[in-house]
Amino acid sequence: MAVRGVKGVKDKYDCIVIGAGLGGLTCANRLARAGRSVLLLEQHSQLGGLATWFRRKNHIFDVALHGFPVGMIKTVRKYWSKDISGRIVQLKGIRFDNPQFQLQTTYDKVDFIKLLTGRFKVDQQTVDNFFAHVRAMNFYDDDGRTVGELFEEFFPGRDDIVRLLMEPITYANGSTLNDPAISYGIVFSNFMSKGVFTFIGGTDLFINMLEEELVKNGVDVRTKALVERIIYDGDKITGVVVNGETIRAGSVVSNANLKTTLLDLLDDGALSGKFRSETEAVRINNSSSQVYIGIKEGEKIEPIGDLLFTSVAEKFDTAKMLSKDVTSRTFSVYYPELRPGQDKYTIVSSSNSRYEDWADLSEEQYQADKKALAEDTLDRLEKYVPNIRSIHDHLEVATPRTFKRYTLHVDGSSFGTKFEGLPISQDLHKEVAGLFHTGSVAIIMSGWLGAANYGVIVANEVDRYLGV
Amino acid sequence: MTKEDISQAVIDIIQEILPDEDMGGLDQEKPLRDQLELDSMDFLDIVMELRKRYSVEVPEKDYMELNTLQSTVQYLQPKMESL
Numbered sequence: 001m002a003v004r005g006v007k008g009v010k011d012k013y014d015c016i017v018i019g020a021g022l023g024g025l026t027c028a029n030r031l032a033r034a035g036r037s038v039l040l041l042e043q044h045s046q047l048g049g050l051a052t053w054f055r056r057k058n059h060i061f062d063v064a065l066h067g068f069p070v071g072m073i074k075t076v077r078k079y080w081s082k083d084i085s086g087r088i089v090q091l092k093g094i095r096f097d098n099p100q101f102q103l104q105t106t107y108d109k110v111d112f113i114k115l116l117t118g119r120f121k122v123d124q125q126t127v128d129n130f131f132a133h134v135r136a137m138n139f140y141d142d143d144g145r146t147v148g149e150l151f152e153e154f155f156p157g158r159d160d161i162v163r164l165l166m167e168p169i170t171y172a173n174g175s176t177l178n179d180p181a182i183s184y185g186i187v188f189s190n191f192m193s194k195g196v197f198t199f200i201g202g203t204d205l206f207i208n209m210l211e212e213e214l215v216k217n218g219v220d221v222r223t224k225a226l227v228e229r230i231i232y233d234g235d236k237i238t239g240v241v242v243n244g245e246t247i248r249a250g251s252v253v254s255n256a257n258l259k260t261t262l263l264d265l266l267d268d269g270a271l272s273g274k275f276r277s278e279t280e281a282v283r284i285n286n287s288s289s290q291v292y293i294g295i296k297e298g299e300k301i302e303p304i305g306d307l308l309f310t311s312v313a314e315k316f317d318t319a320k321m322l323s324k325d326v327t328s329r330t331f332s333v334y335y336p337e338l339r340p341g342q343d344k345y346t347i348v349s350s351s352n353s354r355y356e357d358w359a360d361l362s363e364e365q366y367q368a369d370k371k372a373l374a375e376d377t378l379d380r381l382e383k384y385v386p387n388i389r390s391i392h393d394h395l396e397v398a399t400p401r402t403f404k405r406y407t408l409h410v411d412g413s414s415f416g417t418k419f420e421g422l423p424i425s426q427d428l429h430k431e432v433a434g435l436f437h438t439g440s441v442a443i444i445m446s447g448w449l450g451a452a453n454y455g456v457i458v459a460n461e462v463d464r465y466l467g468v
Numbered sequence: 469m470t471k472e473d474i475s476q477a478v479i480d481i482i483q484e485i486l487p488d489e490d491m492g493g494l495d496q497e498k499p500l501r502d503q504l505e506l507d508s509m510d511f512l513d514i515v516m517e518l519r520k521r522y523s524v525e526v527p528e529k530d531y532m533e534l535n536t537l538q539s540t541v542q543y544l545q546p547k548m549e550s551l
């Protein structure tokens with residue numbers, strides 16, 4: 001199992017991976033399986049990055065396990081193991097409840113077509129054209145349109161349809177109607193094809209299984225190992241400084257935030273002025289707030305769905321979704337089936353959030369605002385679980401400040417950077433020989449699946465760089 | 469390696485990446501993608517395995533050479549015949 005600190009590490013590795021988010025973890029495992037020596041350094045005491053969990057009393061709370069696309073099964077099978085991918089199952093109860101519509105769906109293409117042509121009364125041809133168009137979208141013929149323009153072409157004036165098709169994606173990756181249509185197309189096609197999936201055993205079992213696999217494949221895994229510097233010798237990357245010690249490596253992959261990696265960790269002089277100013281201009285994605293609710297032992301929640309996209313806002317509005325005055329919440333309801341053998345229920349309420357709304361509050365105000373958010377969330381939840389106030393025994397709030405503290409992401413970003421971060425991340429190794437970046441950037445490389453796949457893509461680049 | 473060896477080596481790699489696919493009836497001249505559930509991640513795996521097993525490098529600009537089994541073997545032959 002992972003060792004704390006860097007005592008006893010070798011003095012040189014083929015590759016050092018900074019950060020054990022899903023991008024870093026998968027990259028490290030792929031490189032180890034390709035025969036490379038790998039050191040994985042994580043500053044936190046736990047692996048997983050944002051894919052994390054925590055224990056309170058007898059509850060286990062999942063932070064980022066609302067659901068992921070079907071593609072995760074293949075990715076986990078190929079780059080981890082069949083045992084791990086075998087625990088992925090579909091979540092069938094996806095609910096929407098807002099002033100414009102209330103419905104339940106399995107969130108797959110077949111069901112969406114049924115909904116759009118039935119209840120939303122769009123003709124079959126338009127729906128088929130929309131799905132065909134979105135599916136075919138790729139980088140090579142990106143027409144520069146925004147998501148909003150895409151919807152306007154297919155469903156003019158239909159803000160109810162925009163809400164149905166967009167609200168979950170906005171939760172999933174913070175994207176807005178002003179983001180490039182291409183990023184929406186890719187994420188939407190991934191999710192829409194077969195529905196939403198989860199991991200039986202919860203995030204803790206998932207990450208523990210990944211850790212076992214890493215150790216089996218020879219990765220040297222270290223927690224409580226904070227990388228302070230990436231060393232550049234004027235020509236290429238030669239290693240890192242971690243917990244005050246220098247460790248050499250043929251290559252370095254950073255799974256830390258893109259901007260932190262380039263602007264804080266990397267030695268001065270490694271970046272040209274142009275690359276640096278382009279990096280400085282990259283916008284960070286929004287953060288999140290969550291309320292965690294633990295249900296008392298012996299109490300039950302009737303089945304109300306797995307994932308509830310709820311909103312009291314009249315219309316879909318991404319600015320409102322980010323507002324500290326929360327109108328939209330996603331409730332993830334975790335039933336005992338998630339962790340077989342344990343008769344436990346938890347509910348996690350998530351909202352998109354802006355770091356700046358929480359950053360500068362006085363301690364007193366911060367605590368008061370957290371309490372208000374928790375209370376307001378219980379009020380809303382009463383609609384679905386009327387006795388929630390009497391059956392819960394734990395209530396806790398995470399804000400953008402919490403996310404920043406645990407992952408060191410700039411402004412507690414939940415989903416990496418906006419679109420312009422992608423070329424910076426991808427071209428980094430052409431700018432600085434031996435340095436690579438993986439992890440959430442540009443929406444499409446975000447989420448469990450996006451980050452894991454990006455880890456594999458980057459492992460291939462690193463392996464090529466290290467040579468035969 | 470002969471052409472047949474190279475072809476078998478490629479098939480072995482794909483079979484390992486896609487254990488559930490039947491590789492028996494593969495048409496040499498048809499795009500692999502039309503016959504198998506191969507996505508772009510799978511192609512990366514093929515490239516990485518070729519590097520690991522045979523020390524062969526396939527630069528990104530040549531990825532389209534891996535279109536059919538025939539074109540793949542043709543492309544790899546000069547790189548692998550001396551193995």
Ligand SMILES: Cc1cc2nc3c(=O)[nH]c(=O)nc-3n(C[C@H](O)[C@H](O)[C@H](O)COP(=O)(O)OP(=O)(O)OC[C@H]3O[C@@H](n4cnc5c(N)ncnc54)[C@H](O)[C@@H]3O)c2cc1C
Pocket residue numbers: 018019020021022023024041042043044047048049050051063064065066067068069172225226227228255256257288290350403406407408409413414415416438439440441446447448449451452
């Ligand atoms: C509230 C919330 C809910 C989410 N829900 C879902 C969901 O349901 N489905 C889904 O698919 N996605 C979800 N996501 C998104 C998904 O969790 C992330 O996109 C993904 O996990 C990010 O992986 P990553 O590889 O970018 O790394 P991250 O998870 O960002 O990890 C980076 C790691 O690097 C470490 N690190 C940083 N700096 C250093 C340093 N200097 N030295 C050492 N280590 C360092 C950090 O501690 C961290 O462990 C959610 C995100 C949030 C915030």
